Structure formats: structure tokens, C-alpha cells
Amino acid sequence: MTGQPRLAVALGDGGDPALARRLAASLSLPLLSQPGDDLELLLLVDAAGPALRPLGPGASGPVRCRFDDAALRHRRRGGHNEAIGRALAVGRTPGARIIDGTGGFARDAFVLADLGAEVTVCERQPVLAALLAEALAAAAGADDPWLREVAGRLQLVAADVRTLPAETLAAADALYLDPMFPLGGKRAASGKAMTVLQYLLDDDETSAGGLVEWALAQPVRRVVVKRPRRAPPLGGRRPSHSLPGRAVRFDVYPNPDHDKTQRE
Ligand SMILES: C[S@@+](CC[C@H](N)C(=O)[O-])C[C@H]1O[C@@H](n2cnc3c(N)ncnc32)[C@H](O)[C@@H]1O
Known part of the structure; x- marks a missing residue:
């Protein structure tokens, strides 16, 4: 689009x-x-x-941004085996601080918060950011104590991740990116939600490649990028290792200079 x-x-x-x-x-x-x-x-x-x-012929039904749906509860049951949590080392650090630089419907961010991480979710598309704000407010006021607790670990920043202060990035344990996959690729099969995002976004592999270049230059301990399982690494940057998910993989880029940079 x-x-x-x-x-x-x-x-x-x-x-x-x-x-x-x-x-x-x-x-x-x-x-x-x-x-x-x-x-x-x-x-x-x-x-x-x-x-x-x-709207229009063949259009899919409505897509909602909410954290109390059956799919997220189902994901929760398998949650502690989620490759995303392992890629971001969420289990290893209690209260790990994660920056999700590509919020979308914040489903990944919610899974990470459910695993115990404190997640800053950045979303630059204003309509999506508004939907996320509504979903977070609804979850924060929900009857379900689990939903309220997990929502309490999510903080929305309705802006481009590249505008975050350097101190925020330096304090994070990991920066997570899930840029749009190419149109017609695996993402097309990944459901209504991503199809709807394609109406709102102009993002392509080139802009996503630029985002990963930016991320790898930040003073953050580790960068993790979600990719279609068989796609080349984003921006041609080889990860140190990858963890396979169901239809995707998580490319991990540790930053060996992080602690050194902090001491300088
Ligand atoms: C594929 S979606 C992410 C889906 C998300 N992981 C989820 O679980 O719902 C990518 C999102 O990243 C956002 N995005 C892309 N580049 C961004 C940037 N530089 N800063 C903030 N948001 C960005 C897009 O607007 C889009 O909503």
C-alpha cells in the first residue's frame, strides 16, 4: 500500500x-x-x-487490538517455551528491560511482558498507536488481575523508536524489531492483522534494513530481529545465532562492546 x-x-x-x-x-x-x-x-x-x-470486495473482517482475546491466552499456555523469550533472554534477567521498536498490535510485546519483562513499546503509525493506547487502557482497567498485571509492564511510546533518548537505549537489556515482512511473502499468510497493517504502512525491506543498521549502532546489549524463516538476514547483517519459531526465526545480535561503552 x-x-x-x-x-x-x-x-x-x-x-x-x-x-x-x-x-x-x-x-x-x-x-x-x-x-x-x-x-x-x-x-x-x-x-x-x-x-x-x-472495505471493498474480498476485504477481511474487522481486526481489533486487544489483550484479552483467546489467541493471546492460548499463546500464554505455551509462553515459557516461546522462542521470542529465549532470543531476548527474558527468562535469564528478572524484570528484563526490553524496547520493542516496532509495536504493531503489541502481541509480541504482550508475550514478553507476560514472561516478566518491562517493555517499552514504540509505534510510529498514529492510528495503530491510538489503538494500542485504547487496548492498554482497557487492559489496565480489566477485572482480570493477570491482564492488569501484564499491562502494567507495558509502556507505550507513540513515536519512532529512533527518537528514544540514548540513556533509555543504554539502560535496556535488548532491542526487539519485527518490521513488516515483504508483501506476498510469509507475512501474507500470517493472518488478518498483518493484512490490515498493509493498508496503513509504507514500510519495505529497504526501510527495515535501515532500521536494523540504526539498531546495531545503538548502545544496547542485544538486538533481536524477527524474520520469515527462510528470508535472508535483514540488511544482509549476519546474526551471531538464530532461534527458530513456528513460521519465523529470531536473529540475535549481541553487542560485545555494550558494557565497555558504559564504563567509558
Ligand atoms: C509487523 S508490525 C509489528 C507487529 C508486532 N510485533 C506485533 O506483535 O503485533 C511492524 C510495526 O512497526 C512499526 N514501525 C516500523 N518502523 C518503526 C519505527 N522506526 N519506529 C516505531 N514503529 C515502527 C510499524 O508502524 C508497524 O506497526
């Missing part, structure tokens, strides 16, 4: 009108009662909260 998607906010059945107005105002989007033919994507506010709903 290139250029800005044609996007508007709409109020659906049982939706909170104040939330719809707030999202429309903060994102400078029109609030429509009837979606027109010229739209590609709706930010729909219905009884279940906000959702992104692609």
Missing part, C-alpha cells in the same frame, strides 16, 4: 460515541455515519471497542 489510505472513523452498533469522536479528533479523521465508496479502511467503534475494518 503506498500513499495515505482513505480512512475514516464510523460508529457501529453499540459503540461509544464519545470514543468515536475522541479518535476522530485526535487522528484528524472524518467521523462518518455512512461509509462512502471512496474509503479503503474504517476505524469502526462498536460495542466491542475500536477495530480496523478494510
Whole structure:
């Protein structure tokens, strides 16, 4: 998807009108009662909260950003075997501080927080950042104590990860990147959520390669990059090792100079 998607906010059945107005105002989007033919994507506010709903023939159903869904609870059951946790060495350091530089729907960040990490989640796309803020607020006020506790370990920064202060990066145990996979690649098979992201994002392998170059130059202990299982390493940078996940792998780049840099 290139250029800005044609996007508007709409109020659906049982939706909170104040939330719809707030999202429309903060994102400078029109609030429509009837979606027109010229739209590609709706930010729909219905009884279940906000959702992104692609429009047009063959479009998928709505995608929600929320942390109380069955898929995340299912992932939780296998959680302590998750390759992502091992790649980021989350289990080894109690309260490990992770920066997730590519927040998206923060599903990976949530898994890391569930494993005990304190996660700073950066998301630069304003619509996604707004959905994440709503999802975090809902989880923080949920009845379920587990959800509240995990949400309490997630902190959202609605900005480009490259704007984080150097001290924040230096204090982190690891920086995690999950840039969009190439269109039509493995990511296409990875579900509705990533398909919807493609409406909103212009990211490509070149910009993702630039992001990894930036990450590897930061004063952070370790960088981990999620890749499709058979894809070449991002930016042609060979990792020290990789951990296979189900359909993906995690490329690990330790920074041997980190502690030295801190002492200088
Ligand atoms: C593939 S998605 C990440 C999915 C995420 N791991 C999850 O579990 O839901 C990539 C996200 O990174 C964001 N992104 C890409 N480059 C970024 C940057 N430099 N700073 C902050 N966010 C960025 C994009 O806007 C997009 O939402």
C-alpha cells in the first residue's frame, strides 16, 4: 500500500460515541455515519471497542487490538517455551528491560511482558498507536488481575523508536524489531492483522534494513530481529545465532562492546 489510505472513523452498533469522536479528533479523521465508496479502511467503534475494518470486495473482517482475546491466552499456555523469550533472554534477567521498536498490535510485546519483562513499546503509525493506547487502557482497567498485571509492564511510546533518548537505549537489556515482512511473502499468510497493517504502512525491506543498521549502532546489549524463516538476514547483517519459531526465526545480535561503552 503506498500513499495515505482513505480512512475514516464510523460508529457501529453499540459503540461509544464519545470514543468515536475522541479518535476522530485526535487522528484528524472524518467521523462518518455512512461509509462512502471512496474509503479503503474504517476505524469502526462498536460495542466491542475500536477495530480496523478494510472495505471493498474480498476485504477481511474487522481486526481489533486487544489483550484479552483467546489467541493471546492460548499463546500464554505455551509462553515459557516461546522462542521470542529465549532470543531476548527474558527468562535469564528478572524484570528484563526490553524496547520493542516496532509495536504493531503489541502481541509480541504482550508475550514478553507476560514472561516478566518491562517493555517499552514504540509505534510510529498514529492510528495503530491510538489503538494500542485504547487496548492498554482497557487492559489496565480489566477485572482480570493477570491482564492488569501484564499491562502494567507495558509502556507505550507513540513515536519512532529512533527518537528514544540514548540513556533509555543504554539502560535496556535488548532491542526487539519485527518490521513488516515483504508483501506476498510469509507475512501474507500470517493472518488478518498483518493484512490490515498493509493498508496503513509504507514500510519495505529497504526501510527495515535501515532500521536494523540504526539498531546495531545503538548502545544496547542485544538486538533481536524477527524474520520469515527462510528470508535472508535483514540488511544482509549476519546474526551471531538464530532461534527458530513456528513460521519465523529470531536473529540475535549481541553487542560485545555494550558494557565497555558504559564504563567509558
Ligand atoms: C509487523 S508490525 C509489528 C507487529 C508486532 N510485533 C506485533 O506483535 O503485533 C511492524 C510495526 O512497526 C512499526 N514501525 C516500523 N518502523 C518503526 C519505527 N522506526 N519506529 C516505531 N514503529 C515502527 C510499524 O508502524 C508497524 O506497526
